[in-house]
Amino acid sequence: MDASLLSNLMDPPILFFFFGIFARLIKSDLEIPPALTKFFSLYMLMAIGIKGGASLAASGITTEAVRILIAAMLMSMVVPIYSFFILRIRLKNLYDVAAIAATYGSVSAITFIAASSFIAKLGVPSGGYMAVALVVMESPAIVMAVLLAGMVRSKQVLEGDTQGNGHPALPMKKILHEAFTDGTHLMLIGSLVIGALTGLEGKKAMEPFTVGIFKGMLSFFLLEMGLSVASRIREMKDVGGFLVGFGLLMPLVNASIALGIGHVLGLGRGDAFLFMILVASASYTAVPAVVRHAIPEANPSLYFGMALAVTFPFNIVIGIPLYYKMVE
C-alpha cells in the first residue's frame, strides 16, 4: 500500500476530522457533549495503554527501549528551551513564551494514535515501548516551562514590573503533583501497567473493546477535534503570523532533529517514525490544564489555540505522510 498524502486522507477518521471543520464553518449545531469527548479521549488512552503494555511485557525492556526512552525524555526537556529562545525574538510576554514552549515540548496522544494506525495500515511494526515514550515525554516539558516562567517572574519582581500581578509561584512539589496526577496522564500510565501485568491474554480479552470498535471511536473523537479546531480558527487571526508560522515550522524542525537522533540510535523504521511524531507534536490536554495553574499570567487562547488549531491539523494531514517519507 502506498503511503502518499492521499491514502492518509482517505481514512474515515481523518475524513470525519474534515467533516467536523466543515460542519462548524457552515454554522451547523452539530456537537458532541463535552462529557462524551472526555470519555472518547479516556478510551483512546486505555486502548494504546493496553496494547503498549502487553507488547512491552512480551518483548521485555530491551536496551533499544531504554535508549529511546532516554532520548524521548531529553527531547521533551530540550525542545522547550530552544522554543523559548526562538519565541522570545518576537513575543513580548515572556509568560506566554514559557507556556507555548511547554506545549511544544510535550506531546499529543491523538497525533501519536493517528500515526500508529497509519503505519499499522502499511504493515510497519513498532515497539510497545513507544507508548511508554509517550508517557515519559508528557511531564518534563511542563517542569522545564515552569522553571523558565519562574526565572521570568523573579526577574520581573527585581525590575519592579507588575505584569505578573505579584502572583506567587506555585511550589514545584504541587506542580509535579498536578502534572503526574492529571487524569489523562494517569489513565495512560494505569492502562500501560494493566496491559503489562495481564500480557497478551489480557490484551486478547480486551480486544473487542480496545481494537474492534477503535476506528469508530477515533472517528467520533476526530469529528470533535474538527469542530473544536474550526471554532478556534477565528481566534488565530489575533494570534498573528509569527506564532502561526511557529506552529507550522516547529513540527518540521523538531521532526528533523528527531530523525537525526533516530538515525544515530539506529531505530527501526516504525520506531523512528513514531519518535518523530512524538517530538513534532504539541499538547492540548495535559499541558494546558497544568500550565493554567502554574503560569496563570499566560494567555491560554495562545498556547492551547496554537497546539490545537495549527499544529495538530498540520501533523495529522501533512506531517504524518511527510515524516514517513522522510524516514524512508
Added chain:
Amino acid sequence: MKKVEIVIEAVMLKEVIAIIDRAGAGGYTILPSVTGRGHRGHRGGFGLTNVFHNTMIFTLVDEETAIKISQKVKKLIQNYAGVVIITNPDVLWPDYQKDKK
C-alpha cells in the same frame, strides 16, 4: 445574611472551595458547568480540557465572612476568568444556620 456568588474558571474551583471553607462558611452549592461571556471572551463548552470551562459556586454567610471570601477571590480573578457578586437574599428559612447548631 449575604449571598456570595462566584463564577470562576473550573481549574480554580478547588482553590475557591478552600477559601470558602477557611472563611468558615457552613456550606456551599456548585453548578459544575456554566457558560457565558465576560472580560475573557466566550467561556465554556469544550470537552478536551477544562481550561475554557467556567463553574459557579454560591454560599450564604454573614457579612464579615462574605467580605473575607470576596477579597480573596478578587485576587484570583486578576489572572483567571470570573466574577464575585454579593447580594442580600430573601431566605425562606433565615435562621437555618443557627438551627443547625
